[in-house]
Amino acid sequence: MKFFAANWKLYKTPSETRDFFGKFLEPASKILNSDTQTEILFFPPAVNLEAAVQSTKGFKVQVGAQNSYFESEGAFTGETSAQTVKTIGGTWILLGHSERRKLFAESDELIAKKFAYVQKLGLKPMLCIGETLEERESGKTLNVIQKQLSLGLAQANANQPFAIAYEPVWAIGTGKVASLEQVQEAHAQVRAELTAKGYSVETPILYGGSVKPDNAKALIQIKNVNGFLVGGASLDAKSFLEICQA
Numbered sequence: 001m002k003f004f005a006a007n008w009k010l011y012k013t014p015s016e017t018r019d020f021f022g023k024f025l026e027p028a029s030k031i032l033n034s035d036t037q038t039e040i041l042f043f044p045p046a047v048n049l050e051a052a053v054q055s056t057k058g059f060k061v062q063v064g065a066q067n068s069y070f071e072s073e074g075a076f077t078g079e080t081s082a083q084t085v086k087t088i089g090g091t092w093i094l095l096g097h098s099e100r101r102k103l104f105a106e107s108d109e110l111i112a113k114k115f116a117y118v119q120k121l122g123l124k125p126m127l128c129i130g131e132t133l134e135e136r137e138s139g140k141t142l143n144v145i146q147k148q149l150s151l152g153l154a155q156a157n158a159n160q161p162f163a164i165a166y167e168p169v170w171a172i173g174t175g176k177v178a179s180l181e182q183v184q185e186a187h188a189q190v191r192a193e194l195t196a197k198g199y200s201v202e203t204p205i206l207y208g209g210s211v212k213p214d215n216a217k218a219l220i221q222i223k224n225v226n227g228f229l230v231g232g233a234s235l236d237a238k239s240f241l242e243i244c245q246a
């Protein structure tokens with residue numbers, strides 16, 4: 001199975017969301033109908049979730065939120081309810097993206113709580129991990145991966161599906177994609193950690209960080225790369241389709 005996930009960050013209005021799917025869904029259906037081993041998912045901004053769910057009705061694509069809180073309702077101003085995401089038809093929740101960690105001070109402990117809650121609701125969390133440039137240059141990459149995985153999955157349920165997105169922070173939105181060797185090494189480490197902790201061998205490990213139509217083909221061939229989490233290049237229907245065809 002290969003997973004192609006679009007992280008739209010804080011881009012697109014509801015009408016731009018509908019426009020995107022107007023262009024994307026018909027050609028994407030050709031891929032999805034001829035290849036049952038491909039899954040395509042979208043993480044639009046929360047205010048566009050309903051537009052995304054409605055526009056994709058009847059198509060084999062999944063929609064989810066970029067973040068959610070570990071309570072379904074209450075006095076939590078500004079948060080997104082995973083329960084509501086589920087109610088409107090979302091199936092995935094992205095958690096621990098490096099922008100959430102850095103700009104919104106999310107800790108591994110908070111991410112772990114959210115992860116467990118998302119699984120409890122029967123939704124699928126996608127946990128993002130990855131090292132900063134400083135951590136890579138000081139030789140700490142594999143330690144960071146191990147630590148983020150072990151803390152982020154501290155309350156995970158091994159019997160419920162989830163995904164990992166390995167995204168080196170220095171490769172996100174920079175145009176600097178990790179080398180094939182760096183991706184191979186990191187994904188092998190993630191797979192080894194997951195296996196050692198008893199998680200399913202089917203748990204997908206996605207690569208993210210400046211994935212573009214012209215580097216997707218080489219990256220998808222790497223062992224333990226089960227798909228991509230794509231930011232910038234997923235905003236345009238044509239370029240994301242090309243990546244999904246990789």
Ligand code: PGA
Pocket residue numbers: 007167171172173174175208209210211229230231232233
């Ligand atoms: P990018 O973003 O593809 O624009 O580098 C990836 C991400 O932040 O998930």
